[in-house]
Amino acid sequence: MSKILAVAEQRGGAIRSVSHEVLTAARTVAVSVGADVHAALIGPAAIGSLAADLGRFGAATVHVAADGAFATYSGDAFAATLAEHIRDAGYWAVFFPASAMGKDLAPRVAARLDLPLATDATALDVDNGELVIERPILAGRAFARLTIDAPTRLVSLRPNTFRAQEHAAAASIQTMAATASSDDRRAVITEVTAAAAGNLDVAEAPIIISGGRGMKGPENWHLLEALRDALGARAALGASRAVVDAGWRPHAEQVGQTGKTVSPNLYFAVAISGAMQHLAGMRSSGTIVAINKDPDAPIFKVADYGIVGDVHDVLPALTSAISAMENT
């Protein structure tokens, strides 16, 4: 029976939720092609206990490389370990999360194995026994459908796109050899600084509140922050390119081309006119709300719900309405 591998990700001793999405996608494809679902997990010595969590989402076998040297992420050391595991294992496909870790890791594994890689897939399909991958190009202005001409298909999957579903399996746990050499540890993480507490990354947040040039200046961002706080821990702030280029907000928050392409459940576009490159970056969101003074702003063409009005008027009202709701 063929096998599909889902590469899981942990940080700080917890499985990141994108791992569940990747496992679920792997299981869906595995059902179509008649394959077993395996998972791989790399991290410090204590991670062995996390393997059961991967079984909860359908991994029949979990390969664990637990080593003190894997306490922090190392692109080459993780890649060496995974590549050696994959090399002769006969996997039909290997799925990575297209997270910060997966985007860094998957190309290194691909180059070591001399295998092509399709990144940031938004849909997977099996047609005539072949894996068909859909992925955005030109920052979402078009989508490409493609297949990979290789015995092991390497694909990374966009976070927040494949819905995680539990499917309990009694995972058997196997040890994966840590094969990193000293050359694989030339790049070293000396420190990790976290963004301010509660600042969920815009690429992973289920709710995004983005501000545009119409906010008039960074001093007005408290209006957006208040709405974010009212919506709770699931919400993150985003920004248009104009706002980032003006230096009002950091690039990490930018949505659109040269920023992040996002697909949250709920997207608020506040004082954003809707340049094409911005629309391309957020149009796959579940529900889009636009708030803009200009009734002819292009953003209203993609928004499900729009309010025409001034942010100083609309945002405080919206924040207090949502606070009142969340508190009841």
Add this chain to the structure above:
Amino acid sequence: MKIAVCLKRVPDTESRVRIADDGRSIDPAGIKYVVGPYDEFALEAALRLKEAAGEGEVVVISVGEAASAEQLRAGLAMGADRAVLLKGQPGMDGLATAKALAAELRDMHADLIMTGIKATDHDQQQIGPMLATLLGIPSITVVAAMEVADGKVKAHREIEGGVEHVEAPLPALVAITKQAFNPRLASLKGIMAAKKKPFEEKEAQLGVDRIRLIGLAYPPERPEGRIVGNGADAVPELVRLLREEARVI
């Protein structure tokens, strides 16, 4: 210090793209082509390193069709010292392109290789770490800030909700994201000087492209939305719709 910067000719981010009649390519009519925005950040970062060191050479290199000469010239006009065009058609298989770059860079012995995190056409975000792996050198991706000192590169790598501080010995590759590297505009003097700078052309030794494109499609149309109302008065109805119709709050 010798720095090689990889850059790519891509459609401008504001261009409206039309899928060509073959259903598999972008119609080039009406599209303005530019240096990939992230590649431009990488070149800016390279030029600043050279300026800070007070010596060195910045080489711009591209895999692309003949028209990519235009983007390499733009790199020379910004301040790069020489250009290498590896002629060929880069497809979606980044490993095939990384092999062509590796074939050229293996003997160049650059101290630092810099790329943008991704080319904004195929958006694969893979060539930097693939190239470093093929060359057997360390690499740091999604770099928002960096410095080079004592034979080492120290960089800030952006991750979800934080920053990794990473260092690696030279030679190394860094893949640059947008942040502190707002690219300079080429001066008239720079544009004139670019015409006299060394420009080498050769055939790209592309690897086999093993990604088979079936076709391109536009993103799905969103259903027509509606204006709920004007000003703060419309807020209660919006909240009701988000709660009862869209069920997202």
